[in-house]
Amino acid sequence: MGANIYRNKKPALAFLLPAFLFMVLFLYYPFFKTIINSFMHLKQLGATATEFNAPWYTNYEEMLHDPHVWTSVKNTIIMMLVTLVGQVGIAIILALMVDNIGRGKQIFRTLYFFPIVISATALGLMFNLIFLRDKGMVNQVLEMLGKQDLTDWKAEGIALVTMMAPVMWQYVGFYFVILVTGLNNISDELYEAATIDGATALQRVRYISVPMLHNVICTCSVLAVTGALKVFDLPWVMFPKGMPLKTTFLTGTYMYYQTMETKNVDYGAALAVLIVVLGVVLAKVVNAIFREKDY
Amino acid sequence: MKKKRMMAAMLAGAMVLSMTACGNSGGAEKAASTEGDAAKEAPAAEAEAPAAEAEAPAGGSVELVVTTTFAGEDSNAQNYKDAVKAWEAETGNSVVDTSATADETFKTRVATDFETGSEPDVLFFFNGADSNSFIEAGKVVSIDEIRAEYPDYASNMNEDLITASLVDNKKYAVPANGFWEAMFVNTEILEAAGVAMPGKDYTMDQFKADCEKIKAAGYAPIAAALGNIPHYWWEFAIFNNQSPATHLEIPESAGDENGQAWVQGMNDIKELYELGYFPENTLSATDDETFAMFTEGKAAFLIDGSWKVGGIVGACQADPSDPATLDAEKLDKFDVTYVPGKGDRKATDLVGGLSSGYFITRKAWDDPAKRDAAVSFVEYLTSDEMVPKFAQHGASALKNAPEVDASEFNVLQVKAMNMMAGTTSLTGAVQDLFAGDCRVSTFDGMPEIVTGRVAAEDAVAEGLEAYHNQ
Numbered sequence A: 001m002g003a004n005i006y007r008n009k010k011p012a013l014a015f016l017l018p019a020f021l022f023m024v025l026f027l028y029y030p031f032f033k034t035i036i037n038s039f040m041h042l043k044q045l046g047a048t049a050t051e052f053n054a055p056w057y058t059n060y061e062e063m064l065h066d067p068h069v070w071t072s073v074k075n076t077i078i079m080m081l082v083t084l085v086g087q088v089g090i091a092i093i094l095a096l097m098v099d100n101i102g103r104g105k106q107i108f109r110t111l112y113f114f115p116i117v118i119s120a121t122a123l124g125l126m127f128n129l130i131f132l133r134d135k136g137m138v139n140q141v142l143e144m145l146g147k148q149d150l151t152d153w154k155a156e157g158i159a160l161v162t163m164m165a166p167v168m169w170q171y172v173g174f175y176f177v178i179l180v181t182g183l184n185n186i187s188d189e190l191y192e193a194a195t196i197d198g199a200t201a202l203q204r205v206r207y208i209s210v211p212m213l214h215n216v217i218c219t220c221s222v223l224a225v226t227g228a229l230k231v232f233d234l235p236w237v238m239f240p241k242g243m244p245l246k247t248t249f250l251t252g253t254y255m256y257y258q259t260m261e262t263k264n265v266d267y268g269a270a271l272a273v274l275i276v277v278l279g280v281v282l283a284k285v286v287n288a289i290f291r292e293k294d295y
Numbered sequence B: 001m002k003k004k005r006m007m008a009a010m011l012a013g014a015m016v017l018s019m020t021a022c023g024n025s026g027g028a029e030k031a032a033s034t035e036g037d038a039a040k041e042a043p044a045a046e047a048e049a050p051a052a053e054a055e056a057p058a059g060g061s062v063e064l065v066v067t068t069t070f071a072g073e074d075s076n077a078q079n080y081k082d083a084v085k086a087w088e089a090e091t092g093n094s095v096v097d098t099s100a101t102a103d104e105t106f107k108t109r110v111a112t113d114f115e116t117g118s119e120p121d122v123l124f125f126f127n128g129a130d131s132n133s134f135i136e137a138g139k140v141v142s143i144d145e146i147r148a149e150y151p152d153y154a155s156n157m158n159e160d161l162i163t164a165s166l167v168d169n170k171k172y173a174v175p176a177n178g179f180w181e182a183m184f185v186n187t188e189i190l191e192a193a194g195v196a197m198p199g200k201d202y203t204m205d206q207f208k209a210d211c212e213k214i215k216a217a218g219y220a221p222i223a224a225a226l227g228n229i230p231h232y233w234w235e236f237a238i239f240n241n242q243s244p245a246t247h248l249e250i251p252e253s254a255g256d257e258n259g260q261a262w263v264q265g266m267n268d269i270k271e272l273y274e275l276g277y278f279p280e281n282t283l284s285a286t287d288d289e290t291f292a293m294f295t296e297g298k299a300a301f302l303i304d305g306s307w308k309v310g311g312i313v314g315a316c317q318a319d320p321s322d323p324a325t326l327d328a329e330k331l332d333k334f335d336v337t338y339v340p341g342k343g344d345r346k347a348t349d350l351v352g353g354l355s356s357g358y359f360i361t362r363k364a365w366d367d368p369a370k371r372d373a374a375v376s377f378v379e380y381l382t383s384d385e386m387v388p389k390f391a392q393h394g395a396s397a398l399k400n401a402p403e404v405d406a407s408e409f410n411v412l413q414v415k416a417m418n419m420m421a422g423t424t425s426l427t428g429a430v431q432d433l434f435a436g437d438c439r440v441s442t443f444d445g446m447p448e449i450v451t452g453r454v455a456a457e458d459a460v461a462e463g464l465e466a467y468h469n470q
Helices: A010-037 A058-065 A067-099 A105-117 A120-130 A137-144 A159-184 A188-196 A201-212 A214-230 A233-238 A251-261 A265-289 B002-033 B038-055 B077-091 B104-115 B129-136 B143-149 B187-193 B204-216 B231-239 B257-274 B287-295 B308-315 B368-381 B386-391 B411-421 B446-450 B456-468
Strands: B063-067 B094-097 B122-126 B179-186 B220-222 B299-305 B334-337 B349-353 B356-360 B425-427
Touching (some): A010 A265, A058 A067, A067 A105, A067 A159, A067 A201, A067 A214, A067 A251, A105 A159, A120 A159, A120 A233, A159 A214, A159 A233, A188 A201, A214 A265, A233 A251, A251 B104, B077 B094, B179 B187, B179 B411, B187 B299, B204 B220, B204 B299, B231 B349, B257 B446, B257 B456, B287 B308, B299 B308, B308 B411, B334 B411, B356 B368, B446 B456
Parallel strands (some): B063 B094, B220 B299
Antiparallel strands (some): B179 B334, B179 B349
């Protein structure tokens, strides 16, 4: 009797059912509906689709010729690289440095993690003020340093940098906390043994910390790349409608623009499908590159 | 074994119930705490309404969900809040206000609310093409239908000035206050640049000459964010190549006479951009940023609507919500005049009219508990006493408009009234008829047009094609 309760899976299914129903209702049903809508003609958001586009793959054909789709895919890939290098890379350096200090680790954890708890919309508004051309914080500082003319931080050539810097800044703390936790799990005995063997601080990092953190770094990298695909609110608040000249669109912001601003709802649905496909493919690639090791 | 199964089933049931309960209480809390979410939560609130109303005193404790454009910098935002408070005190009913600034996002929100069945009970909204979708769907009630039950409904309005729907030529929206679009001027910059205040005969050539002087003096001549809100320049640039008689005709194609006027209008804006009369960051700035340039004495001219009077007055107050903190001296440096004319359009031919009004939705009308309250609310907001407060220096549709007491107005409102006294015609905005995705190629596409990446002719043709395919 005692062992039988582990063979009977029915109670477990009963517990899983509510969450499964929730997922079906709010994730899988909308997802499949979005796929269908991408082939239909939808006059506006919320409207019921009554007919297929002619031909039914119109939106996907249009996507191939739409330069803004390619701009948004290109920007999203740049965002992924920036996320990898800027967020995970900086977080590794910070985590290693904080791990080597005696006191105040908790303060640094809190300070670096803090931007995560602020709403991205609020951060977008704040960075709008920081990068404001007229009387913005950055331009005021540059003016104090002797710069004569005002810099338009949202101008065509530099807009992407202005957009990605706050996104990068916001999430460094998230990966920092994961990495610091990973460092805490490395046994002190290893460091002590290395010190007795005459290893310098840099050698301890190179031959103990970094190899032992490999799996944590892999997890952070996968999270960073997939997270970059979902970035939306901060870029949209700072650069609505892909301003300037539609050069700052990401896949998420372009889908929103087509759906909500131009009311091209079925095309927006097709873009949503593209985002999912892109996400699945990139997640596979990243998983293959950052494969975790068994120790 | 059976006991364990029962236990498992009960626990699973309890989980489902607790999730549902959490969902409900969360929704209710949100509805109570945030205005913005109120519209979304409205259906849930309404589902519970009959029970609540059964216990309510006969005096009226109906909750109306109302959406208007009286929010943000709109000069009537405070008037609206005061009026709602007074109506609530008078009737015992309450209003869940879901008003927001009138922009494209707001219009999308309203359209989506109607499509998803979460429309408000009363809506103050545009009566042009923007309202077509919910009128076609029969989701608002015509004034005639309301009058069958309430014969005095909107009887104080001049029938000829109530705009009929483009869908079925029936009248749905009771107008409250009109609007005009004109050119605001920062006179301090004009003085610094040695430019005279523009008047009734102001032409586009004179305007360009003045812009050149202002630019030479180190200021931005025109405050406009072409990458964000090019609407006003779009309207007048097209108007300048037409006449009041032809402005509201939407071209069949970019190649016909009217279509060519639109193309020329776009090219006129391109010329001003190439001459460097817009701010350097006009393609990357928001409308708020260029408006700040105007109020802070860095840009000279601003074409905008009558609602901007409130925005300018607010910018001259230490506390934008407290009229007592108004810096009258600063406000006196602003003026409003006619938009430079060209061809058959005189400077004094302005854009304006009664483009918005109060709709009562079918949902509220079919709810016996809300019908009276909705009618009462609209009648209160469109009464002979209330409309002049909202109309201020603009037009109204009242049959017997009371004499305006100018002593209650600030200096910019008085200047606006004087300017309006000199207008030779007031024509509606063609963009109100040209709504939806057809605008995208010339509104959102304005930066591409002025930088020459897209030809004006192609952008106009694309927009017209989208319009005729609607």
